[in-house]
Amino acid sequence: MSNEMKIFTGNANPELAREICDYLNVPSGNAEVRSFSDGEIFVKINENVRGADTFVIQPTSPPVDRNLMELLIMVDALRRASAERITAVIPYYGYARQDRKVQPRAPITAKLVANLITIAGVNRVLVMDLHAGQIQGFFDIPVDNLFAAPVLIDYIQKMKLDNLVFVSPDTGGAERVRAFAKRLNTTMAIIDKRRPRPNVSEVHHVVGNVRDKNAIILDDMIDTGGSIVKAAEVLIKKGAKTVYAVCTHPVFSGSATQHIEKSPLKEVIATNTIPLNNKKSKKIRMLSIAPLLGEAIKRIHQGESVSSLFV
Numbered sequence: 001m002s003n004e005m006k007i008f009t010g011n012a013n014p015e016l017a018r019e020i021c022d023y024l025n026v027p028s029g030n031a032e033v034r035s036f037s038d039g040e041i042f043v044k045i046n047e048n049v050r051g052a053d054t055f056v057i058q059p060t061s062p063p064v065d066r067n068l069m070e071l072l073i074m075v076d077a078l079r080r081a082s083a084e085r086i087t088a089v090i091p092y093y094g095y096a097r098q099d100r101k102v103q104p105r106a107p108i109t110a111k112l113v114a115n116l117i118t119i120a121g122v123n124r125v126l127v128m129d130l131h132a133g134q135i136q137g138f139f140d141i142p143v144d145n146l147f148a149a150p151v152l153i154d155y156i157q158k159m160k161l162d163n164l165v166f167v168s169p170d171t172g173g174a175e176r177v178r179a180f181a182k183r184l185n186t187t188m189a190i191i192d193k194r195r196p197r198p199n200v201s202e203v204h205h206v207v208g209n210v211r212d213k214n215a216i217i218l219d220d221m222i223d224t225g226g227s228i229v230k231a232a233e234v235l236i237k238k239g240a241k242t243v244y245a246v247c248t249h250p251v252f253s254g255s256a257t258q259h260i261e262k263s264p265l266k267e268v269i270a271t272n273t274i275p276l277n278n279k280k281s282k283k284i285r286m287l288s289i290a291p292l293l294g295e296a297i298k299r300i301h302q303g304e305s306v307s308s309l310f311v
Helices: 014-024 064-080 109-120 133-138 149-159 171-183 226-237 256-262 290-302
Strands: 005-009 031-035 041-045 053-057 085-090 124-128 143-146 164-168 187-197 200-207 214-222 242-250 267-271 284-287
Touching (some): 005 290, 014 053, 014 290, 031 064, 041 064, 064 085, 064 109, 085 290, 149 267, 171 187, 171 214, 187 226, 226 242, 226 256
Parallel strands (some): 085 124, 164 187, 164 214, 242 267
Antiparallel strands (some): 187 200
């Protein structure tokens, strides 16, 4: 393989791609990604990639279908231009919540997306905090699932909060919360949440003691903000001193930002896997995962261990 590394980006998160290129001290690849008047996506790679080790940075965040198609078409363009290896860097993997059949005659869309990415010509995938770890098994190519924990824990330590408790917004996130609580030697709690239908949640009660504590709700993503806000309200009722929320992926669809603004949440801390664009708020703090992704890209390019980033 050529020792040359080339990094390209679609329109999903060009700012993150720029930060990664700055970290690696490499120029951003010259590619044209635009739309025809009928909405079809046009891609042209404007430089030689023959024999190169190429990386396409493109989270499949909202608008998910458009960003996914940009990724697939860019990969096809690079493959037809004789790139030696193509790694899809997908900081946020869209459709990850549809990872199993929850009712009869339902699709497993996370697997379909994995098939599309593989068939397009991707040789390797780099993702961050997959909603469900088993999605790695949906691919027949190598998948590196990075964790934003080092970046988030570093920020939480700098907050210097005493009497801390990490809270899982549902039973499914208990393992993630336990890992954070163990790293910072704190207690944990779990909220009993039910979902009567998609994007609607009902909070029933809290398992664990949160009275007079600084509570940090921990989740992999915040979508509409409904679950996090309801969780914060319940924690305050149960006697929590302050409530923060921490997530990797700030999807923030619909009126999420307004919900957060009006909520008892003191601060929402997220990483820049997804750009905020016009969803900014004084309560939202964004942390960059560009150095983490950049280091992983460098190690993949040089054939070094990626898992050692988390030792």
